[in-house]
Amino acid sequence: MARERGPRVGILGGGQLGWMMVLEGRRLGISFGVLDPDAGAPAARIADRAFRPGEGAELASWSDVVTYEFENAEAEAAEIAEAAGKLRPGLRPLLAKRNRLLEKRLFVELGIPTADFRPAGSPREVEEFLSSAGSAVVKALGGGYDGKGVRFLRNPGDAASIPWGYPVLVEEMVDVREEISVIVARSKSGEEVVYPAAENHNAGGILLYSIAPARDAEAVEAASRAAVRLARSMDYVGVLAVEFLVSADGRVLANEFAPRVHNTGHWSLCGAATSQFENHLRAILDMPLGSTEILRPTGIVNILGISRDELPVRDILSVPGARLWWYGKAEARPGRKMGHACVVAGSDEELRRRLRELMAAIYGDFPPSAAASVGAGALESEISHLSRSADA
Amino acid sequence: MARERGPRVGILGGGQLGWMMVLEGRRLGISFGVLDPDAGAPAARIADRAFRPGEGAELASWSDVVTYEFENAEAEAAEIAEAAGKLRPGLRPLLAKRNRLLEKRLFVELGIPTADFRPAGSPREVEEFLSSAGSAVVKALGGGYDGKGVRFLRNPGDAASIPWGYPVLVEEMVDVREEISVIVARSKSGEEVVYPAAENHNAGGILLYSIAPARDAEAVEAASRAAVRLARSMDYVGVLAVEFLVSADGRVLANEFAPRVHNTGHWSLCGAATSQFENHLRAILDMPLGSTEILRPTGIVNILGISRDELPVRDILSVPGARLWWYGKAEARPGRKMGHACVVAGSDEELRRRLRELMAAIYGDFPPSAAASVGAGALESEISHLSRSADA
Numbered sequence: 001m002a003r004e005r006g007p008r009v010g011i012l013g014g015g016q017l018g019w020m021m022v023l024e025g026r027r028l029g030i031s032f033g034v035l036d037p038d039a040g041a042p043a044a045r046i047a048d049r050a051f052r053p054g055e056g057a058e059l060a061s062w063s064d065v066v067t068y069e070f071e072n073a074e075a076e077a078a079e080i081a082e083a084a085g086k087l088r089p090g091l092r093p094l095l096a097k098r099n100r101l102l103e104k105r106l107f108v109e110l111g112i113p114t115a116d117f118r119p120a121g122s123p124r125e126v127e128e129f130l131s132s133a134g135s136a137v138v139k140a141l142g143g144g145y146d147g148k149g150v151r152f153l154r155n156p157g158d159a160a161s162i163p164w165g166y167p168v169l170v171e172e173m174v175d176v177r178e179e180i181s182v183i184v185a186r187s188k189s190g191e192e193v194v195y196p197a198a199e200n201h202n203a204g205g206i207l208l209y210s211i212a213p214a215r216d217a218e219a220v221e222a223a224s225r226a227a228v229r230l231a232r233s234m235d236y237v238g239v240l241a242v243e244f245l246v247s248a249d250g251r252v253l254a255n256e257f258a259p260r261v262h263n264t265g266h267w268s269l270c271g272a273a274t275s276q277f278e279n280h281l282r283a284i285l286d287m288p289l290g291s292t293e294i295l296r297p298t299g300i301v302n303i304l305g306i307s308r309d310e311l312p313v314r315d316i317l318s319v320p321g322a323r324l325w326w327y328g329k330a331e332a333r334p335g336r337k338m339g340h341a342c343v344v345a346g347s348d349e350e351l352r353r354r355l356r357e358l359m360a361a362i363y364g365d366f367p368p369s370a371a372a373s374v375g376a377g378a379l380e381s382e383i384s385h386l387s388r389s390a391d392a
Numbered sequence: 393m394a395r396e397r398g399p400r401v402g403i404l405g406g407g408q409l410g411w412m413m414v415l416e417g418r419r420l421g422i423s424f425g426v427l428d429p430d431a432g433a434p435a436a437r438i439a440d441r442a443f444r445p446g447e448g449a450e451l452a453s454w455s456d457v458v459t460y461e462f463e464n465a466e467a468e469a470a471e472i473a474e475a476a477g478k479l480r481p482g483l484r485p486l487l488a489k490r491n492r493l494l495e496k497r498l499f500v501e502l503g504i505p506t507a508d509f510r511p512a513g514s515p516r517e518v519e520e521f522l523s524s525a526g527s528a529v530v531k532a533l534g535g536g537y538d539g540k541g542v543r544f545l546r547n548p549g550d551a552a553s554i555p556w557g558y559p560v561l562v563e564e565m566v567d568v569r570e571e572i573s574v575i576v577a578r579s580k581s582g583e584e585v586v587y588p589a590a591e592n593h594n595a596g597g598i599l600l601y602s603i604a605p606a607r608d609a610e611a612v613e614a615a616s617r618a619a620v621r622l623a624r625s626m627d628y629v630g631v632l633a634v635e636f637l638v639s640a641d642g643r644v645l646a647n648e649f650a651p652r653v654h655n656t657g658h659w660s661l662c663g664a665a666t667s668q669f670e671n672h673l674r675a676i677l678d679m680p681l682g683s684t685e686i687l688r689p690t691g692i693v694n695i696l697g698i699s700r701d702e703l704p705v706r707d708i709l710s711v712p713g714a715r716l717w718w719y720g721k722a723e724a725r726p727g728r729k730m731g732h733a734c735v736v737a738g739s740d741e742e743l744r745r746r747l748r749e750l751m752a753a754i755y756g757d758f759p760p761s762a763a764a765s766v767g768a769g770a771l772e773s774e775i776s777h778l779s780r781s782a783d784a
Contacts, residue, residue, distance in 0.1 A: 006718070008701060023418060026438065029700065029718035029731075046418065046438070267608050273662075273688075273713050288709040295687040295736070296665075308398060308421065317680040321665050326398070326421035339421075344665055344687070 006030060007285050010051075010063030010075055010086075013040030013070035016327040016337060017261050020269070021069065022046050024277035025267040030285070035059050042327045043069070056080040065284050067238060069260055071097045072142075073258035075243045088188070088284040089238045093259035095233070100139050100169045100256070107254045110233050112226045114254045115245070116172040126159035126170050135173040140164040150205060166271055175248040179255070180214045181264040185239045185279040188286045192231065193279065194224050195272065195292045198264045200243070201382055206335055208382055211299040211353060215348070219244070222252040230257060239280035241265060263302070263337070270323060270342035271298025296344040297351040301358050302338040307332035316341050319354055398422060402443075402455030402478075404469055405462035406433030408719040408729060409653050412661070413461065414438050416669035422677070427451050427469055434719045435461070446719050448472040457676050459630060461652055464534075480580070480676040480743050481630045485651035488626070492531050492561045492648075499646045502625050504618040506646045507637070508564040518551035518562050520685045527565040532556040542597060557588040567640040572606045572709040573648070573656040574619040577631045580678045584623065585671065586616050587664065587684045590656045592635070595773075598727055601693045601747060604659045605686055607740070611636070622649060631672035633657060655694070655729070662715060662734035663690025688736040689743040693750050695731040699724035707753035711746055 005337040006029035014036030022043055023034045029360025034047035035055065044050045051059045060066055065088055066081035068074070078094060096102045120126045120138075124318040130136045130153050138159070140149035152173065153161055162168065179202070183195040196213035197220040214220050227242040241262030243255045265276035274282075274290025282289050303311070308326070311350040318322055319341075326339040343358050345351035359382070398421035403410040406428030414424045414435055426439035427447065436442045448469025454459055455560045457480055458473035460466070473479040487540045488494045499506040503568055512530075522528045522545055530551070532541035544565060545612045554560065571594065575587040587695060588605035589612040604614050619634040633654030657668035666674075666682025674681050695703070700718070708716055711733075718731040735750050737743035 006720070023415060025719045026415060027715070028705075029716075029720055045603075049524075102617075115434070270665075271687075274715060278715070282709065288706055290709065290715060291713045291736075295663075314680055317674065317682065321683045321685070323666060323670070323682060325419045328398070328421055344683075367448075382604070 007061060008033065008048075008064045009281065009284070010035065010059045010066040010081070011047075012059075012068035012081075014038060014044035014047075014050075015070055016042050016325075016329075016339075017069035018043030018332060019046065019327060020266075020275075021067075021261065021277045021281065021327070024275055025281045027280065028278070028279060028287075033059055033062050033162070035074055040330055042329060045328065048282045052187070053077075060084045060086055061206070067260075067280070067284050068094070071259055072352065087237055089234070089240070089259050090223060090271060093234050093240070093257075097257065097259050098142055100141050101167075103256060104169065106230070106233070108227050112229065112254045113251060115174050117169055119167050121167045121218075123159040123166075125160070126162070126168070127156065129170045131156060133172055134336055137171040137173050138162055138171040139171065141167065141169060144243075162243050172293075174245050174251075174253060176245045177248050177250075178214075178216065178219075178246045179243060180216070180246060181210075181220060181224055181241055181262065182220070182223045183230045183239060183241050183262060183268070183276055184227045184236075185276070185283045185289050185292070186231045186236050187283040187289055188237050191283075191289050192228060193289045193292045194228060195265060195268060196220075196277065196294045197223055198267060200264050203382060204335065206304060206337075206369045207263050207376075208265060208304070209299060209301045209359065210264045211297070211348075211351065211355065212271060213294055213297065216246060219246045219250075219252045223254075226254055228253075232370055233315070239265070239276050241340045263340075265298045266296040266325070266340055267342060268292070269325070271344050272295050290345040296346065297348050298342060298344045299351055299355040299358075300342045301355065301362055302337055302339045303341065303362055305332050305334045305336055306362070308337055308338075311339075311362055314365075316358065318359045319343055321345055321354060322358055393753045400425065400440075400454060400456045401673065401676070402451045402458040402473070403435060403439075403608070403632045404451075404458065404460035404473075406430060406439075406442075407462060408434050408489060408717075408721075408731075410435030410460035411438065411656075411719060412667075413653065413669045413673065416661075417673045420670070420673060420679075422673060425451055425454050427466055432722055434721060437720065448607075452476045452478055453553055456542055459652075459672070459676050460486070463530040463579070463603070463651055465701065481626070481628055481632070481651050485626050485628060485632070485649075489649065489651050490534055492533050493559075495648060496561065498622070498625070502618075504621065504646045507566050509561055511559050512562045513559045515551040515554070515558075518545070518554070518560065519548065521562045522551060523548060523577050524615060525564055529563040529565050530554055531561040533559065533561060540597070562670065566643075567647060568637050569640045569642075570606075570608065570611075570638045571635060572611060572615055572638060573602075573633055573635045573654065574612070574615045574646070575631060575633050575654060575657040575660070575668055576616075576619045576623045576628075577668070577675045577684070578623045578628050578682050579675040579681055580629050583675075583681050584620060585681045585684045586620060587660060587668065588612075588686045589615055590659060591757075591762035593658050596727065598696060598729075599694055600696070601656050601691060601751065602656045602659060603689070603691045603740075603743065603747065604663060605689065607637060611642075611644045615646075618644070618646055618742055619649075622646075629677045631668050655732075657690045658717070658732055659690040659734060660684070662692070663688050663736050679714045688738065689740050690734060690736045690752075692734045692748065693754055694729055695733065695754055697724050697726045698730055698754070698764055703731075704753055707756075708750065709747045711735055711753055712752055713737055713746060 411434035
């Protein structure tokens with residue numbers, strides 16, 4: 001780190017996660033190379049150097065360390081960086097993450113509770129599970145994020161509707177009380193820090209808003225222990241995010257992990273002493289990790305499928321304690337993450353009131369694109385949940 | 393602001409203040425053009441477009457709004473932007489700032505207490521002041537910042553040593569108990585927010601460290617009122633910083649103002665709900681202003697004259713609650729601001745202990761360049777001051 005030029009980090013993927021990594025990392029004197037097929041991708045636009053697919057060797061050679069912001073991107077470039085000894089986190093978590101069956105088996109091996117599951121090689125095997133359990137969640141083995149590759153089955157015969165090839169993963173349908181997530185940062189020398197857990201609310205399988213700290217202390221403690229165990233087991237280096245379902249009967253079930261910075265950790269940009277992005281960079285560059293202390297109750301709302309023209313910037317920034325992250329993507333599509341807004345407050349109750357204001361500012365008029373993204377029903381239900389929980 | 397492309401801001405000057413403005417402003421979807429003679433200047437390196445001296449008209453044409461990060465830079469470009477109706481803050485505060493006599497007279501006009509002063513047209517007039525007051529501070533009328541253009545005179549005959557041409561400003565030498573500064577943001581529509589004041593410690597005329605919030609509530613209240621009055625008087629748009637000397641006998645004396653973001657507001661990047669950089673941008677773009685609430689007691693230490701090779705990054709980041717801003721300047725020179733570190737803490741006492749650790753991490757070994765920058769005596773005196781105030 002003591003070279004005159006400062007460290008160079010290569011990022012596989014040029015989306016908003018890489019973009020925030022660059023914005024947070026410049027302060028530390030880090031230079032960034034970004035590999036993405038789209039030269040106009042958010043992180044590619046502000047990188048010191050942009051690389052195209054097929055230039056994995058050039059990226060690995062230019063970089064001191066290579067990391068990834070999207071687990072389904074650029075497998076070949078990741079392998080080249082691993083072979084050069086520069087990929088952090090390494091290939092192991094990436095491979096476990098790319099196949100949902102391996103991911104579930106890893107939870108089981110480590111004694112981390114997770115929803116019951118089995119692989120199914122045919123519609124008949126899915127139907128068997130469905131008829132015995134009464135319901136099932138079917139997941140494609142690869143390529144899943146933001147609710148993609150997931151189907152909820154409630155009726156006999158539903159297995160016929162699955163659009164992917166077999167085998168698939170079939171899981172019990174958990175009666176979910178809440179979803180929480182834990183973010184761990186771990187450096188090469190084994191230093192570990194854990195962020196306060198976030199409470200997450202999805203609509204249509206996509207994160208709509210999240211709140212830190214999560215309220216359920218007992219569930220958070222179990223989840224945090226499990227997340228640290230998972231990180232250690234993979235000799236993990238960087239930021240690791242783990243999502244948990246808390247069932248109606250109080251089980252804390254690991255749902256999935258992401259070997260990268262994560263949407264449910266964006267609150268740390270506003271409300272933590274050090275952001276997840278900075279700690280990811282510190283970890284992969286083997287710098288001392290920063291404090292994960294929460295400074296104020298903090299929430300974020302994702303801005304889904306809204307174009308800059310439609311964005312009510314004034315309304316968003318008028319909410320007390322609110323700030324905006326606009327990713328600068330060229331085109332809004334239904335469900336696409338275009339930006340997020342955060343808000344801080346003096347108490348959990350005040351936070352939930354302000355989040356409700358923020359939701360109303362962003363989605364209140366239900367512009368057609370936003371309603372298409374999230375579903376007006378899901379929005380109304382989440383806004384009324386915020387109202388109830390703020391008043392509770 | 394509702395155009396697809398997002399607003400464009402032009403910045404006169406490419407130093408670290410512009411650099412932090414760009415880093416903070418990208419999130420809001422703002423594009424930046426930077427005008428600086430040095431294409432490798434911190435803000436020029438990360439701008440969307442770099443402009444050279446003489447290209448003031450091109451910058452004004454490209455930008456929706458033009459601002460400045462250094463009041464002594466690019467007078468012609470500022471005038472062009474003003475003529476185009478795009479300069480915020482406008483020329484008026486810039487002109488008042490560029491001449492210390494106008495600056496002092498503005499304080500007097502507004503009834504804001506300031507140290508006694510008079511213009512002096514010759515060494516004889518300075519000697520007269522000196523012999524009647526026993527001591528004097530002599531200041532060049534223009535070009536002053538970071539202690540440049542200031543001489544403290546204590547002995548008859550000292551006036552002969554002044555290296556600038558006449559006239560000069562001659563002031564009473566205040567017996568200073570402390571220095572505090574107040575940052576105000578004011579938007580075109582007249583919305584105003586005031587940051588908690590910072591307590592500042594200089595060495596060799598250059599800010600060494602500052603702490604927010606300042607302890608002296610009575611002085612802070614008087615200073616905040618005066619800063620708001622100054623901003624209103626100039627119909628100011630943007631962030632305005634005002635420095636005050638609190639004298640041993642309790643007078644709160646406006647010392648100078650800066651019509652821009654300011655080193656003593658850097659704490660807001662770490663410890664405020666919204667940074668001074670974001671609020672400056674919101675103000676000049678007439679967006680709603682962000683909360684200036686302080687989330688935690690916060691301090692910063694300037695990194696003066698230390699090259700990247702010498703920078704003890706690990707020691708700095710090992711201080712609990714610490715973060716680093718490294719400006720990426722090509723060359724370290726004595727007294728040059730190369731970066732800063734911030735630290736947050738749970739209480740004022742803990743903050744002062746952590747600041748002492750941070751000072752020791754940065755300057756503890758007194759590398760030759762740092763000692764040349766600040767003076768070993770001044771460093772030792774400030775470190776022992778922190779020790780005393782932490783234990784108090």
